[in-house]
Amino acid sequence: MTQRDMAGYLDITPVTLRNWRRDKPHLYEIVMKGFAFEEAVKKAQQNADELKALEEEFKSKK
Template sequence: MTQRDMAGFLNIDVKTLRNWRKNKPNLYKIIIQGFAIEDAIKKAEENAIELKKIFEGLNDKK
């Protein structure tokens, strides 16, 4: 996700996000981590669905 994407999601100007990065590094870090966690959860959910399909496919062949 780009800074522009993040700013749009947060409904703030990109300059605000850049200022936070420079002047409030802890806040910026928390925001970036939040987006990373959200992305990781989405990927984990997709992987779980794929694993379930594989498992069901193996059981169907028995």
């Protein structure tokens, strides 16, 4: 996700996001960690779905 995408998601301008990075580093860090967490959750769900599909595939081969 780009900075522009993040700003749009937060309903702020990309300039505001850059200003937070410079002027409010703790707020910026929290926001970035939130996006990173969301991405990690999506990846974990994808991995779980893939594992479930593999499990079903191997069960059907028995």
